[in-house]
Amino acid sequence: MKKAIFLISLFALLTPLFAQPVAVPWWLSFEQGRQLFRSGDYGSALMLFEDSRRDRRAMYEQMERDFIHLLSQREARRIGDSLDKIEQLSRDNLYKAATAALDELYYRIPKSTFDNSAKAALAAFDKLKDYPEAEYWIGEIYRIEGELPLALSQYRKAYAMVSGRPAFPSEDPQLSMTLQYRIASIHDTRQEYTEMIKIYESIINNLDSLWINSSKAIATRSNNASQNTSIPYEQAFASFEKSAMTKTLTEHGINRFLELYRYNNNAVEKAHRNLGYYYAVRGRPSAEPHLMFSFLIQNTIIMEEIKRRQYDFAFTTQKEARGENQIRSLAELSEIANKNPLLVAYMEEAEYYKTAYYLSTSLYRNGKTSVARSIWEFLAVVPQAGEWQSRAANQLRNPHFEPIVEMPN
Secondary structure, three states: OHHHHHHHHHHHHHHHHHOOOOOOOHHHHHHHHHHHHHHOOHHHHHHHHHHHHHHHHHHHHHHHHHHHHHHOOHHHHHHOOEHHHHHHHHHHOOOHHHHHHHHHHHHHOOHHHHOOEHHHHHHHHHHHOOOHHHHHHHHHHHHHOOOHHHHHHHHHHHHHHHOOOOOOOOOOOOHHHHHHHHHHHHHHHOOOHHHHHHHHHHHHHHHOHHHHHHHHHHHHHHHOOOOOOOOOHHHHHHHHHHHHHHHHHHHHOHHHHHHHOOOOOHHHHHHHHHHHHHHHOOOOOOHHHHHHHHHHHHHHHHHHHHHHHOOOOEEOOOOOOOOOOEEOOHHHHHHHHOOOHHHHHHHHHOOHHHHHHHHHHHHHHOOOHHHHHHHHHHHHOOHHHOHHHHHHHHHHHOOOOOOOOOOOO
C-alpha cells in the first residue's frame, strides 16, 4: 500500500516535467491559421497568425545574435568579410548556433546572392524577421470582418516588406501583385478612385510590356514631332501591334480579332478590366483599349486550356477545310468553354460576359457600332451570360448609350 502511494506521489511530481507544452514552429502556426481561416474561425486564425509573426521574428532575432557572436570572435575578425571562411570557421570550431543560423539562412535565401560577404549575410537576417504573408492574412481577416481601414493598413505594411526586392524562394512570388490588387479593391469600395487608378496603372506599367511600350512610342512621337528621331524597336513594334489589334477588332470584327491575336498576360488582366469598367461607366473613350486587352487575355487563356485538351483545336474564320475541333465564332467558343467546369469557374472569376458587354458599349460609344452589335448578338444567345444577356438583347432592340455615372475622384 505504501509502495503504491509512493508511486502515485512520484508520478504526480514528475507529470509536470512531461506535460510541458511543446513550442509550435512559426510556419506550422501559420498553416494552422490558414486552415482555420478557410473554415471560418477568424478569431482563432488571427491569434495563430499573430503567434506566427511574433515567433518568426524572435527566431531570426536570436539567429542574428548568434551570427553576430560568431563574427565578434577574434578568429573571425582576422578573417574579414569572407563568408566562406567565416562559415568554415563556424563548422570547424563547432559554433553550433551560428552554423544552424547559416543553414537556415541558406535555406531561405540562396548563398550565391550574398557574393561571399558576411556583412550581406548578416543584413539578410534583418529582412527575414518580417513576415509579409502573415501580415497579408491578418489583413484578410480584417477585410472579411468589414474593418477596411485596418485591412488597408495591413496590406500596405505587407507590401512595404516585399516591394523593391525579389521574392525569397520560400515566399509566394505573386504576393506583391496580390497585395496591390487588394489595396486597389479597398480604394474602389471606399470610392477613392484616384488612388485606385494609380495602383492599377502601376500594375500595368510594371507587368505589361506591350501596353507600356506602345504608350512610350506615342509619347516619343508627340515629344519629337518636329524632329527626325527614331523610336526604339520594342516601342515601335508594340505600337504597331496594338494599332493592328485595334484596327482588326473595329474593322473586321470580334471573330477575326480572336483568330489573329493571342495575349496571355493574366497578371494584368484584372487591372485592365477594372480600369475599363471605371472608364466605361463614365463614358470615357479610354475604356475601349483596356477592355480589349482584358477580353483578349481572357479568351487566350480559354483557348489555350481547350487546346491543351484537344491538340487540333483551332479558332478560324475560314469556312473551307474546317475540322471537327475547329470553330469560327465567339458563340462556338463559349459553347465549348461552358462544358468545362474549370473554364466555367474561370469565366465567372474573370467576369467574362460582363467584360464582353462593357467592351461592346465602349465600342458603341466610340462609334464602332457594327462590332458592338456583333458582341450584343453573341451575348443575347448565351443563357450563361445572365444579366448581360438581357442587357445585350435590350441593346439590340434599342441601341443606346449607357447612363454616365461620373463620380468624384
